[in-house]
Amino acid sequence: MQTLKITIRGSFWDTQLYKDVLYVFELDGAVRLVNWPALVEGLPVPDRCRLAMECSFLRSDYLYGNKWDRLFQDQEIQALLASKFSAALHLPLEVDGQMLDQFTVDRDDSPFPYAPNDTLFYKDHLYAVSQSGVYSQFMSGETVPRNRADRSWEAAVSGLDVNLDVLALAAGDEGLFRSPSATYDLGVSLQPHAEQVSQQLCNDCSYVRSSILSSAHETGATLAEFRAPKRSSERSEEDRSREFWEAKPLSVIKGDDLFQENTAGSFCWGSRDRICMAKDGVLTVIKYLPFNDRRRNLTKPVREIPLHSWKGSPVSGDNAVFGAILELDNALVVVRSDDQVDTFRGEPVNWRVFPRSKHFTNQLHVVYEDRIEILSFNHDYFVDQKTKSFGEPHNEPWSGRTWGT
């Protein structure tokens, strides 16, 4: 089924989507909270397109799961669903400033530094990292907090990720760090702090299972391996978080040993058990094997695909359930889970996917200088989640991976 798009006109820096609220960071320094379901339902759409709109922009989970397998095997039902998405594809889904105001819940100066390097929602807290440090702020979704966000660490940080209440922080030439999240129970006497995991240049980081992949174009990737705390009925989530925070890395593996080639000059990223590398016009995907499944190798090759040279060199990347997203100098490329490649020409201001949300896993938000394009990918419902090469499996349970709606 085809990709649908809502376009919001204006000058923006970045977005977030959490618990049915669209957070829009504007270039004038404000943050705007938008009632996302009301906005989507307020778009002038004929009734025959309502199901497609709801699945595309409000409930990506509707069409996943075993319960639909029998229905989706029916060619007529597949064709009917596809026709509904096709009808929506031809609608002008445009939001101008007036309409955006109509569905805005609140708008005020951002509690974070202007134009942060990266943001992340986790357990109702919005985290932002910037040149001046790591910030967090509880967000109710109803109002923009009038106080400034708490700063937990004063260091230049360019990217972050989180797992089990432990933040991974990319601090450039200072290296890769871990820090307790704002919701981690520190006890009464401890202050938040950060601990260095690796000294190697780190401009981006992502959790791959419970390990952390650190990446920088110049020097390549490293993987700091951490063992996930075991689950048991006697252990609370807080106990597991504490064990995870107190854990030391078992090893730090060079990217060259993951990919069997030099990763310098590449961009690498990962999520769940997939690690991707874009280098010299090729996107390579490998599977990171958990400790119990290893015999000789740490990783297993999955796929390689070539990239057109006009698109340029790799800039950044991320994984979503609908595929792997790679930003190159001149285009944003989505290598879809059905092996199709979608290319969006141009240089975005920012872009973002929501692989850990419950309802928005199919969305890609791309901010350009004069608009946001909210793209919805709807092919992954029909893809075998166990065998797909690109993108995260939708139905793989993994603690801590889903924390929004």
Add this chain to the structure above:
Amino acid sequence: MAIVNFKKIKTGLYYACHPHHRNGNGNKSQWTISKPAEISCFTHAHAQAWVDGTRAFGIFPIGNPDYLGVAQERHRQLFLARFEDGNGNQRWHGYPADPQKKAGDRLSEVIKEKWIRTNVLPPAKVRKLQRGEPCRL
């Protein structure tokens, strides 16, 4: 020890073209623009108040920036200039900044905001600089 000659820009403001960034030093980024262009880059940055304490940032030429230097390992072109007033006495020097390898070479919060609001560089370029991503003109 390299001899550093400061040139008076205006009353109370001095600038030196540091030889380490022009003599092929393998540990330093190198200017590829002329000394007068380097001084012009600094003078404009200072006049525009692209200054945050003892740090300042610039581009050259203004309005249509081009590459102004190469990275320490020489294979990457750089277009951001960083200036320092090491002793806080308005005696500045500068070098081609390498935000991909040095977090300290990225724009300070104050200058980042000024540059985005006044469109010194497109926001997409600023995002790449600040995240240490490759950023081409």
